[in-house]
Amino acid sequence: MRPIAIAGLVNGVFGDPALYIDFRFEKRALLFDLGDVGGLAPRQLLRLTDVFVTHAHMDHFAGFDRLLRVCLGRGPLLRLYGPPGFIAQVEHKLSAYTWNKVDRYPGDFTLLAHEVAPDWRLQAARFRSHARFQREPQEGRSCADGVLLDERAFRVRATFLDHGIPCLAFAFEEKTHVNVWKNRLAEMGLRVGPWLAGVRSAVMEELPDDTPMLARWRDGEGTHERRVALGELKARALELVKGERLCYVTDIAHHEENAAHVARFAADADLLYIETVFLAQDGEHAARKLHLTAEQAGRMARAARAKTVVPFHFSPRYMGREDELRAELERARGGIPADIDRDQLPAAAGARACLPRTQEKPVNKPVTDTLPQVGAPDPERKNSPIIDESEYDEHEASPDLEIEEGVCYFNDEAFEIGQTVRSGSELLQCSERGVWVRKGEKRPLE
Numbered sequence: 001m002r003p004i005a006i007a008g009l010v011n012g013v014f015g016d017p018a019l020y021i022d023f024r025f026e027k028r029a030l031l032f033d034l035g036d037v038g039g040l041a042p043r044q045l046l047r048l049t050d051v052f053v054t055h056a057h058m059d060h061f062a063g064f065d066r067l068l069r070v071c072l073g074r075g076p077l078l079r080l081y082g083p084p085g086f087i088a089q090v091e092h093k094l095s096a097y098t099w100n101k102v103d104r105y106p107g108d109f110t111l112l113a114h115e116v117a118p119d120w121r122l123q124a125a126r127f128r129s130h131a132r133f134q135r136e137p138q139e140g141r142s143c144a145d146g147v148l149l150d151e152r153a154f155r156v157r158a159t160f161l162d163h164g165i166p167c168l169a170f171a172f173e174e175k176t177h178v179n180v181w182k183n184r185l186a187e188m189g190l191r192v193g194p195w196l197a198g199v200r201s202a203v204m205e206e207l208p209d210d211t212p213m214l215a216r217w218r219d220g221e222g223t224h225e226r227r228v229a230l231g232e233l234k235a236r237a238l239e240l241v242k243g244e245r246l247c248y249v250t251d252i253a254h255h256e257e258n259a260a261h262v263a264r265f266a267a268d269a270d271l272l273y274i275e276t277v278f279l280a281q282d283g284e285h286a287a288r289k290l291h292l293t294a295e296q297a298g299r300m301a302r303a304a305r306a307k308t309v310v311p312f313h314f315s316p317r318y319m320g321r322e323d324e325l326r327a328e329l330e331r332a333r334g335g336i337p338a339d340i341d342r343d344q345l346p347a348a349a350g351a352r353a354c355l356p357r358t359q360e361k362p363v364n365k366p367v368t369d370t371l372p373q374v375g376a377p378d379p380e381r382k383n384s385p386i387i388d389e390s391e392y393d394e395h396e397a398s399p400d401l402e403i404e405e406g407v408c409y410f411n412d413e414a415f416e417i418g419q420t421v422r423s424g425s426e427l428l429q430c431s432e433r434g435v436w437v438r439k440g441e442k443r444p445l446e
Contacts, residue, residue, distance in 0.1 A: 003244045004153055004174055005030075007271070008376040008424040010039050013312045013322060016059045017250050019273060021172060022047070022376055024386075025197050030156070032170050032248045032273075037063035041378050045070045050149055052156060053082040054250060055167040056089050064093055072129060073105035079112045081148050081158070083166045086115035087125045091135050099132040112138070116158060116168065120146065153204050154243070159265045161252045164290045169250075169265055174243025178203045184237040190226065191217035194387075202230050203238065247306070250275040250313050253290040259300055266304035271425060274301060276311035276325050279318065294325045298332025308425060309333060374410045374421045374428075384408040386428060386436040408436055 004025065010018040016035025022044075023029060029047040031037075033054055037045065045067055054060055071078060080090060090113040108130040115123050124138035149156040157171040178200040182192055195216050202211055209231025216225050234240075247266040252258050252275070266272050277291040286293045292300075294311065301309045311329050314322055377383045407414045408430035415421060420429045420439065427439040 003246075003270075004177075005172070006376060006424050006426055007172075007246055007273075009273075009310075009312055011036055013276075013314045014316055014319060015039075016062065017054075017275075017313050018063065019248055020044070020376055021246075025201070030172070032172075033060045033250070034063040034067065035059045035061070037066050041381075042070045044376075044378065046075055048075075048078060050079045050081070050156070052148070052158070052168070052170050053080065053086065054169065054248075055083055055163060055165060056086065057251070060251070061089070064090075068094075068111075072102065072109055073107060075109055076107060077110045077112060079114065079149075081114045081116070081156075081168075083160075083168050084115055084117060087113045087123060087135075090127065091125070094127055094133040099129075102132060103130045105129055114148070116143065116146075116148070116160075118160075118166075120144070122148065159261060161249070161261055162255070162258050162290075163251045163253060167251050169252075169262070170248045171265065171269070172246040172248075174245070176204065177241045177243050179239040179241060181237050181239065188228070188232075188236060190215050190228070190237075191219070191224075193217045199230065199233055199238070203234065203240070209234065244270040246271040246273070247304075248273045249300075251290075252292060254287070254292055254296045259296075259303065262300045263303040266301075266306055269304060269306045271308045271310065272301055272304065272306035273310045273312055275313040276329050277313055277315050279324060279328060282317075294328035295332040298329040298334075301329070302333045310425065371420055371422045371427070374413070374423050376423065378411050381411040382409045383411060384430075384434055384436055386438065388438050408434055410436070 005021045005023045007019055007021045010016075010020050017033040018035045018037060019032040020040065021030040021032070027047055028049050029044065031048055031051045034051055036059075048067070051067070067078075080086070082089070090111065094111075108128050110129070111127040111133075113125050113127065117123055120143050121140055122143040123140045126136040126138050127133040128136070143158075146158045147155050148158050153175055155173050155175070157173060158168045161167050161169050180192065180196055180199075185192060193216060195214060199213050202213065207230060209229060211230040212227045213230050213233060214225060214227055216223070218224070245268070247269040249262055249266065249272070252262070262274075266274075274297045275292050276294045276297045277289070278286040278293045280293045280295040283293050286296075291313075297311060298309075309329065311326060314325055318325055377386070407416065408419075409415070410421065410423070410428075415430045417430050417432055417434075420427055422428075428436040429439045431437045
């Protein structure tokens with residue numbers, strides 16, 4: 001089962017928080033937090049449709065200016081989401097510049113800013129370049145269950161946590177996965193290929209079963225085409241399974257209420273990004289800063305029963321000692337407790353519950369990963385095609401893929417046939433056809 005998007009930290013574990021979520025089958029991306037985005041190419045920034053900001057501390061919001069500069073005169077619409085007071089903060093950012101010529105730019109680039117109120121009312125305001133970014137109030141709406149964005153294939157949900165100020169945590173939730181049984185497809189006389197992307201889209205859009213799908217592939221005898229009903233494919237070769245869930249938690253104080261909210265919000269997450277700022281030996285300093293230690297983050301991940309945990313937002317004081325933070329988190333995470341009943345934990349509260357609390361005083365080696373971490377693919381650099389293992393046949397290449405045999409490229413770097421790399425948490429292997437084949441996921445702490 002492959003997720004519909006690839007997530008990766010823009011600035012690694014020591015830099016400003018920013019999680020880039022790039023969709024595999026769409027020219028689109030999301031961003032959780034807007035710290036330094038200098039590591040993203042303009043084309044990557046222009047893929048962004050929605051940006052979700054936990055709070056407006058500088059290391060989470062300083063990338064706004066670069067994003068704005070790249071999008072001016074290019075992008076049509078960008079949606080922003082943040083905590084109480086966020087719309088005014090966007091307005092003040094825009095008011096710091098002089099816009100006497102911006103109305104002459106091609107296209108009316110628009111920012112649609114939203115802020116989550118304590119009563120889960122989503123307020124909105126529009127800022128258009130051709131109106132010199134004057135604030136235009138928009139109709140608000142309720143965001144029941146914290147759902148900020150709800151689309152065909154996924155939703156983004158939020159909850160309030162305490163960082164001395166209201167701070168949002170986010171969850172990216174896929175709705176359904178469409179798995180393809182290659183052997184059953186072969187029994188139907190069909191072969192795998194890029195045409196299956198259209199089948200997946202048709203299933204997600206809930207098109208009628210009699211919708212004709214064009215299967216197209218090539219073998220040694222030439223190119224073949226055949227039309228088959230969507231319903232027949234669903235009945236014989238497809239499997240619908242629950243989608244994956246990614247949670248993003250950062251900048252929170254350690255106290256019982258926050259811990260309970262995280263346990264409920266990140267419950268059974270497939271992938272949990274959680275701040276791991278200090279070692280337990282510096283717990284008093286962490287308490288003053290309203291951040292988590294690695295031990296505290298590990299306990300929260302354990303209570304949530306998160307399957308894969310990615311620690312980040314490391315304090316620069318541990319430069320060169322990141323293995324200590326990872327090891328401490330993993331020790332605290334330990335085994336998954338069977339006796340935690342999250343239904344008995346208090347429900348997630350609104351911003352009114354986000355008040356500083358007394359911190360617990362916390363405790364204190366190494367995990368390595370020999371696979372090279374290549375990050376997210378940069379559209380402006382040379383990259384070989386990336387396909388699902390179910391869509392790859394080592395004896396044939398799809399005519400729709402541009403390949404270069406003998407080597408695979410990732411962001412201009414060449415890799416030998418058979419080499420495996422990590423792109424975020426995803427494993428990619430260079431095939432003999434010069435194509436990256438997805439080989440599953442690897443837990444960063446394994």
